[in-house]
Amino acid sequence: MSEPRLISHPRKAAVARRASPYERLKQAIMSGELLPGEQLIEIALAKWCQVSRTPIREALTRLEQDGLARRTERGLVVRESSPGEIMDIYEARIVLESKVAAVAAERHTAADLMAMRRADDRFAAVDLQDAEALAERNRDFHRAIWAASHNAALVDLLERLDMHLGRYPLTTLAFPGRHQAALEEHVALVSAISDRDAEAAAQIAMQHFTAARDIRLQLWQEE
Known part of the structure; x- marks a missing residue:
């Protein structure tokens, strides 16, 4: 997984930093920063969100429950919808x-x-x-x-x-x-x-x- 592009607008960036890992990842999926089919790797996401892997793991579980992510042979990926x-x-x-x-x-x-x-x-x-x-x-x-x-x-x-x-x-x-x-x-x-x-x-x-x-x-x- 490549790191999602950073939000360039100062106000949006400040809001993103205050958001929980779940909200940040959900917004990245909704906005297209994380594309359908893209792998969701804990280490890379923890680095991007500047948190430990535990809150990332919890966020990924919620995203899977929401239907925004799914498990495949490659691990957890952003869900694609037909x-x-x-x-x-x-x-x-x-x-x-x-x-x-x-x-x-x-x-x-x-x-x-x-x-x-x-x-x-x-x-x-x-x-x-x-x-x-x-x-x-x-x-x-x-x-x-x-x-x-x-x-x-x-x-x-x-x-x-x-x-x-x-x-x-x-x-x-x-x-x-x-x-x-x-x-x-x-x-x-x-x-x-x-x-x-x-x-x-x-x-x-x-x-x-x-x-x-x-x-x-x-x-x-x-x-």
Whole structure:
């Protein structure tokens, strides 16, 4: 394993130094510093994180439990996911996002609605040329809906699915016309949640994420 490249931005570097070995390695996988199939060698990782091998060993165990690493004949490596597996994650997310929207419609507070609308305003104002910001602002909006469900079990499952999808940085929101369509779907979703119409909220969320899945599939077919 070659050492992951060091983060050059001073602020990001300071944050990385304060993070636990698990968080540092998880972020390295999510950002692509550690590539799919790359070996995860304790000695090299301990040197990079400037810790002993014991916390690295614990971090690797957690990464394996998270599904971000797997054991092979070469030892532990960053897990690779096939397009089929990613489609399976999308299918699961469609179901869960539909459910969490329905629960949010039933349980939300006025503060939750305000958080959703503010998050959507930030998504609307994002630079369309900045794919990373597009994905992050969209993620903030959906996390506001998750929070409005006040259901920790659903949020935990969605966070795990989002973690796996986050390893594939090509955002469907950069697809022509998708940002505007997503904005309209967000507005309709918040409206249904505000009206406490659980059925409509579930249907809109299902359509929203089905569209994202179909675009992802189209992008793969065009590669």
